[in-house]
Amino acid sequence: MSVMNFAPEALKNLFKKPVTTGYPFVPAEYPERSRGHIEISIDDCISCGMCVRCCPCGTLSVDRIKGTWTIDRYDCIACGYCVTKCPKKCLFMKQGYQEPGAEKASVTYTKSPEVLAAEAKKREEAAAKAAAAKAAKAAAAAEKN
Amino acid sequence: MAEVIHPEEILEEIAASDLLKKVMEKKKEGYRLSQICAALIDGKYELSYSFADDVSYQYITYRLVIETDVEIPSITEIIPQALFYENEMKELFGVKVKMISLDYKNKLYRIRQETPFGPKEA
Amino acid sequence: MAKKSVIPYGPQHPVLPEPIHLDLVVEDEKVVEAIPSIGFIHRGLESLVDKRDFNQMTYVAERTCGICSFQHGMGYCEAVEHIFGVEIPERAKFLRTIWAELGRMHSHLLWLGLLADGFGFENLFYQCWRIREKILDMQEMTSGGRLIFSVNTIGGVLKDIPADMLRTILSTIDEVEAELKTVQKTFLNDYTVQTRLKGVGVLTQDQAHDLGCAGPFGRASGINTDMRKLGYAAYPYIDFEPIISSDGDSYARCECRIGELFQSMDILRQAIAKIPNETDLATPVKGNPNGEYFMRVEQPRGEAVYYVKANGKPYVERLRIRTPTFANLPGLCEMLKNTELADIGLLILTIDPCISCTER
Structure with a gap:
């Protein structure tokens, strides 16, 4: 058991540079x-x-x-x-x-508008393709009958 | 390489009437109560009483499956520290536990809704 | 026979880091009985299993607690991995160990600081937290979060720690060790500290065993148990022995935790030396979990139990987290009997209470 164990460390801390930074004046890293x-x-x-x-x-x-x-x-x-x-x-x-x-x-x-336009065009094409496929299917069914 | 102690875990289903006997046995064998857990599964309560041994690291779980209106006895007479677990399952799930040594009367967790994890009224 | 009176203590109290409320029955200055009540911050995290699938629950489980966050995530993931029956890659196991030990170090340093603050040694408190800052920086560097890592996933980990970061960790723990030695000297040898801690709040081994105490709190009373011996993550490859003490007083608890700090550094060094070189970090899992498992993990505060029950759906049926403080509360009440009212704040701190993870 001893006394004043922390005193040397505390004294050292008095003269050391602070470990904290001056945020917000110094930006955080x-x-x-x-x-x-x-x-x-x-x-x-x-x-x-x-x-x-x-x-x-x-x-x-x-x-x-x-x-x-x-x-x-x-x-x-x-x-x-x-x-x-x-x-x-x-x-x-x-x-x-x-x-x-x-x-x-x-x-x-x-x-961006270009990408949106391209996507809209793609969707339209896909819709047209689907409609065409549907029409072809309907035509085929009509022919069968 | 250190030695690994990993005994197989034991899960045993018991009847509600055997609970006190089994708990007494485990206490005599020197096990400590590790946890008590309630779960509501398909309209029935599943209560798990887990015991752990500090030397062999053996883990034993007793499983009670009971209807929601069945009353079960409290084990706080045998193991006083179970009171927090029992109060918890009483408050969150609505499990009917009788004769807890210190009953918090729904004040362990200060929540507005009663038995939030318990069975939902149809 | 002095008159008995009841003093409410907490949930808001300058020395308490967490909202726990105690009704203290006192005779003059002596505490006769303590009745705890918790429940101020119940968040119902366990009921979130109905709304979040088992992958998302990893992130929910991690946010149970801010201090042992990584270990919560790891415990949940290990439980689900057991249900799936997958073996995670070796490197992932070692990475989990490294992160878990870093977490333990920062948690114990935080506790040491709070303890120093509890007995009124402000200087020591700042010193401890200053050391802890270095560990936090390591955590931020490796995982991206200072406390909440979010690196766990079912089947492994998401991020690798490259070799240069491992070297930085090694050099940092060398620095931490040197600084910790000065702090250790003060905690264990100083006259003022010893008079505050020695013989205060004694819990014998029998009492601790009967009340099911876990972790450093139980080990300080002589219970030789450490869940890391169960061999989850990479602990089977590492040599260590649980640090125990038999005095069971506050000083022994402090001694145990300081011992564990040095042990964690040793485990980190071993893990970094033994880590295998693999590029694979996670084993993918298919489908949904089906089964149940009890996973036990040694957290900084003690044994935590994760119970996961799943029934083949993406939503886990029941997740139960039994945190170490929940098991240590009965021990705390027993220990508070026959102590001075002035010591209560310090004694509550010695179990390292984490009430928000207790209530989930």
Whole structure:
């Protein structure tokens, strides 16, 4: 048993530089893997809705026709499950955390007009193809009768 | 390479009337109560009383399958520390446990809804 | 015969880190009986199994507690893996061990700091948390989260720790060890600390066994049990012995946890030396789980039990998490008998209570 065990350490600490940093004047450094928030490269998205189905807190929504991807960042727990599940790998984790705010708000990302136009054209083509196939089938059935 | 002790776990289904006898046996053999768990499966309660041995790491679970209106005796007379587990299953599931040594009377968890995990009224 | 009176203690109290409420029956300054009540922060996590499938539950289980978060996720995953009957890749086992031990180190350092704060040694408290910061940085570097790792998945882990990060971990734990030795000296030899801790809140081995105490709390009373001996993750490949003490007082609990800190460093060094080189990190599982399993994991606070019952649907039928504090509460009440009212705050801290994971 002894006394003043911590005194040398405490004295040393008096003259050492502080271990804390001067945040927010000195910006925080995040390591490379830091799970800050989710970003999307929206033009690669195929609106499959996989991220919506796998999200544990139901914070995502996808609109296939409008080509949008919506996230409520205040509900997101930044677990990164959607990132691992995304088939096109268009979701990724970025450094930097969601900033606090007075009210919850969601962010919507919309695909660029060119991509949207291309997708709409594709859908029209597919619809036309389906209609043609249907007509052919009907014609074949009529012929049989 | 360290020695690994991993005995096979034992799961035994017993009748509600044998419960006190089995618990007494295990206490005499020097087991400690590891946990009590309730589950509501297909309209019946499944209660698991698990005992663990600190030396051999043996894990024994006694399983009671009872109807929802059956009363079961409390084991707090034999193992006083079971009172938290019994209060928990009484409050969350609505299992009828009689003669708990310290009955919290639905105040262990301060929740608005009574028996939230219990059977839903049709 | 002095008059008995009841003093409500908590849930809001300067020394308590967690919302536990105690009704203390006191005679003069002596506590005769303590009746605990919890339940201020029941979140119903276990009932989420109806709404989240078994993969999503990994992330829910992980958020049961902020301190032993990784171990909660690991316990749940190991239970489901047992039901599937899959063997996870060797490297994933070692990675789980490394993360689990880092988690144990930061949890024990946090506890040491809180203890120092509990007996009024602010300087020591800051020193402990300063050391802990280095461990947190390691965790953020390897997993991306300072406390919640989200690296577990059914069948393995999601992220690898490359060799250069492993080397950084090794050099960091060398630094931590050197700093910890100065702290250890103060905790174990200092006169003021010893007078606050020695002989306070004694729990004998028989009492601890009867009340089913787990973890460092039970080991300080001489119960030689450590769930890591069950050989989950990579613990079969690692040499270690449970650290036990027989005094059963607050000092022994402090001694045990400091011992476990050094043991964790030893386990980390062994694991990093033995980790195999594999690129495969997770065994994919097919279909839905069907069966039930009791998984026991040694958390920083003691033995945690995960019971998973599944019936072949994507939604698990019942998930039950029995956390170590739930098992240690009866021991706490027994220990509080015949103690001074002034020691209560410190004594509640010595079981390392984690009430939010107790209530889930």
